[in-house]
Amino acid sequence: MRPMPEIAQTRFLPTQQRAATVAPSTYNAEARTVEVVWTTGARGRRFDFLSGQVYEEELVVSSEAVDLSRLNNGQAPVLNTHAAYDLSSQIGVVERAWIDGTEGRATVRLSDREDIAGLVRDIETGIVKNISVGYNVRKYEIISAANRTDGGTLPLYRAVDWMPAEISFVPIPFDADTGTRLVRRARQYGSASLSAT
Numbered sequence: 001m002r003p004m005p006e007i008a009q010t011r012f013l014p015t016q017q018r019a020a021t022v023a024p025s026t027y028n029a030e031a032r033t034v035e036v037v038w039t040t041g042a043r044g045r046r047f048d049f050l051s052g053q054v055y056e057e058e059l060v061v062s063s064e065a066v067d068l069s070r071l072n073n074g075q076a077p078v079l080n081t082h083a084a085y086d087l088s089s090q091i092g093v094v095e096r097a098w099i100d101g102t103e104g105r106a107t108v109r110l111s112d113r114e115d116i117a118g119l120v121r122d123i124e125t126g127i128v129k130n131i132s133v134g135y136n137v138r139k140y141e142i143i144s145a146a147n148r149t150d151g152g153t154l155p156l157y158r159a160v161d162w163m164p165a166e167i168s169f170v171p172i173p174f175d176a177d178t179g180t181r182l183v184r185r186a187r188q189y190g191s192a193s194l195s196a197t
Contacts, residue, residue: 037177038104042178060159074093078093091111130178131178132174133166138163
């Protein structure tokens with residue numbers, strides 16, 4: 001079977017979520033900060049509601065692929081389970097984000113509001129430790145199922161240009177290796193450029 005020709009498209013994509021982990025051992029009670037791993041780039045199954053296609057998505061984790069400007073502008077929110085429709089859902093702010101090898105990491109500062117004191121305590125003690133990152137993909141490289149050489153049976157969408165926009169604490173992560181540097185999740189709105197082989 002001959003390889004399919006390369007095709008370039010632009011599509012509007014639905015919300016995506018990715019798992020991450022928090023490291024309770026890095027919790028600083030005085031500053032109310034904790035270090036998190038918000039992506040390891042793990043592959044996961046996705047569904048394209050526009051085409052009805054099931055595919056695998058992989059986030060490429062490198063300084064070339066990931067635009068950290070929104071996470072590092074001092075305004076990126078830390079949310080309760082990606083809820084972005086009410087200010088009470090913001091439980092903190094991203095202080096600093098960086099790429100460490102094949103992981104995306106950040107230091108987040110949690111609010112000292114009384115209404116989330118129990119949640120902050122659960123983060124500090126390691127009860128709540130799963131993270132999900134919200135992101136926009138600007139470019140995918142797509143490898144068709146027929147052209148995959150790794151044994152995969154679905155098309156593989158590799159996000160090679162993407163921007164994280166928020167970090168959330170969640171009950172169940174997508175990427176099992178993310179979280180409060182003890183365990184480790186992303187979301188996306190927008191359009192992406194697609195190139196397929």
